[in-house]
Amino acid sequence: MRTRITEMFGIEAPIFAFTHTPRVAIEATNAGGMGALACSYFQPDELDLILADMDAKTNGRPYCIDVLFANKVGTVMPLSERLNVLPEEHLDFVEKVLSEGGIAPLSPEAEAEMLRAKPPGRGHTEEGVMEVIEVVLRHPQARFVVSAMGAPPPYVVEMLHARGIKVGAMAGSAEHALKHVEAGVDVVIAQGSEAGGHTGSISSMVLWPEVVETVAPVPVLAAGGIGSGRQMAAAHVLGAEGVWCGTIWLGTSESELNPEMRRRYIAARSQDAIQQKYTTGKPLRTLRSKWTDAWSAPGAPQPLPLASQKLLVAPALKRIELANAVDYMSYMAGQIVGRIKKEQTTRELMQAMRREFERALDDLHRHRDETVAVGERDEGR
Numbered sequence: 475m476r477t478r479i480t481e482m483f484g485i486e487a488p489i490f491a492f493t494h495t496p497r498v499a500i501e502a503t504n505a506g507g508m509g510a511l512a513c514s515y516f517q518p519d520e521l522d523l524i525l526a527d528m529d530a531k532t533n534g535r536p537y538c539i540d541v542l543f544a545n546k547v548g549t550v551m552p553l554s555e556r557l558n559v560l561p562e563e564h565l566d567f568v569e570k571v572l573s574e575g576g577i578a579p580l581s582p583e584a585e586a587e588m589l590r591a592k593p594p595g596r597g598h599t600e601e602g603v604m605e606v607i608e609v610v611l612r613h614p615q616a617r618f619v620v621s622a623m624g625a626p627p628p629y630v631v632e633m634l635h636a637r638g639i640k641v642g643a644m645a646g647s648a649e650h651a652l653k654h655v656e657a658g659v660d661v662v663i664a665q666g667s668e669a670g671g672h673t674g675s676i677s678s679m680v681l682w683p684e685v686v687e688t689v690a691p692v693p694v695l696a697a698g699g700i701g702s703g704r705q706m707a708a709a710h711v712l713g714a715e716g717v718w719c720g721t722i723w724l725g726t727s728e729s730e731l732n733p734e735m736r737r738r739y740i741a742a743r744s745q746d747a748i749q750q751k752y753t754t755g756k757p758l759r760t761l762r763s764k765w766t767d768a769w770s771a772p773g774a775p776q777p778l779p780l781a782s783q784k785l786l787v788a789p790a791l792k793r794i795e796l797a798n799a800v801d802y803m804s805y806m807a808g809q810i811v812g813r814i815k816k817e818q819t820t821r822e823l824m825q826a827m828r829r830e831f832e833r834a835l836d837d838l839h840r841h842r843d844e845t846v847a848v849g850e851r852d853e854g855r
């Protein structure tokens with residue numbers, strides 16, 4: 475399992491566990507891979523405590539943090555302004571969907587708590603990301619910073635390199651991957667369209683080798699549709715030096731899903747992970763729900779630019795969460811969700827992937843030896 479990526483970070487297995495949950499990141503790191511914690515949504519002081527806890531629980535092992543340098547965010551506004559700045563048509567539509575679903579309005583306490591959180595979209599702006607990076611620099615085990623949705627500015631890459639931190643960026647096309655390399659990144663993550671979260675339109679099978687060839691000799695991690703050791707081996711054969719998985723950890727006991735949502739993920743089929751623009755204004759793969767169905771129905775309004783769409787839907791998603799309206803929840807999920815068949819721990823999943831990867835490579839070598847033997851026998855005839 476040694477690749478340039480395992481050497482770069484001194485880890486045992488080139489498996490990156492992208493997650494919004496510190497517990498998954500900690501477990502994946504301790505199981506020999508590297509946890510990659512999404513950090514853009516936390517307030518700086520909250521993040522500082524989370525990373526201190528990760529430091530304490532990962533025995534000096536390196537971990538990764540993920541930020542969102544989005545290209546076009548639009549104007550970020552505080553939640554208190556939403557009724558003044560959002561189109562009436564959109565506000566009315568959201569209210570209609572929620573009241574038809576019998577989903578109660580936010581209590582004054584819940585509303586006050588939302589107002590204290592980051593304004594929707596702030597985590598995608600350069601200032602928002604820099605706030606996060608300032609905190610990260612106080613935690614020396616954070617050895618890898620990955621940027622999604624856009625290339626990190628070169629001054630940020632230089633700043634991180636000066637502290638010995640490696641930088642990666644997520645790409646959905648070879649063109650984007652090239653831009654990241656021009657910005658100075660050390661690793662490119664090629665993410666196919668079957669992935670959960672924001673995606674492009676090119677599938678993993680096509681994208682991975684294209685990116686590998688375009689950015690060589692920069693190492694590539696494969697993302698999008700990986701949930702098993704055999705898929706890891708396929709990524710390896712296509713030139714990737716490790717894998718970056720997101721959806722598959724959602725089925726683990728440590729993930730952020732509540733028990734009802736975990737059951738929905740276990741029951742979901744690959745085709746239930748649909749691409750939609752109603753959460754952030756950009757194509758996002760999520761689990762289909764009554765909420766996504768309402769937005770896809772005739773007469774639904776068109777999504778707004780990123781910051782405005784988030785301002786519109788953030789309180790609605792909070793209402794759905796607090797009402798525990800599971801049928802309306804549409805959290806992110808990739809097509810590999812169809813492979814989540816039972817709840818298991820992150821450690822068990824990591825171990826299973828590592829074992830299956832080794833077996834898949836053995837099978838591949840045996841197959842090659844048998845093919846060579848058949849060829850030699852045929853030549854001898």
Ligand SMILES: Cc1cc2nc3c(=O)[nH]c(=O)nc-3n(C[C@H](O)[C@H](O)[C@H](O)COP(=O)(O)O)c2cc1C
Nearest residue numbers: 492512622669670671697698699719720721806808
């Ligand atoms: C629940 C969830 C949330 C995600 N949120 C982010 C995010 O905040 N930042 C990011 O870079 N990628 C995000 N992604 C994408 C992952 O980083 C990763 O590229 C993707 O999950 C890989 O494909 P897979 O879902 O098929 O494993 C998210 C994915 C999921 C499933």
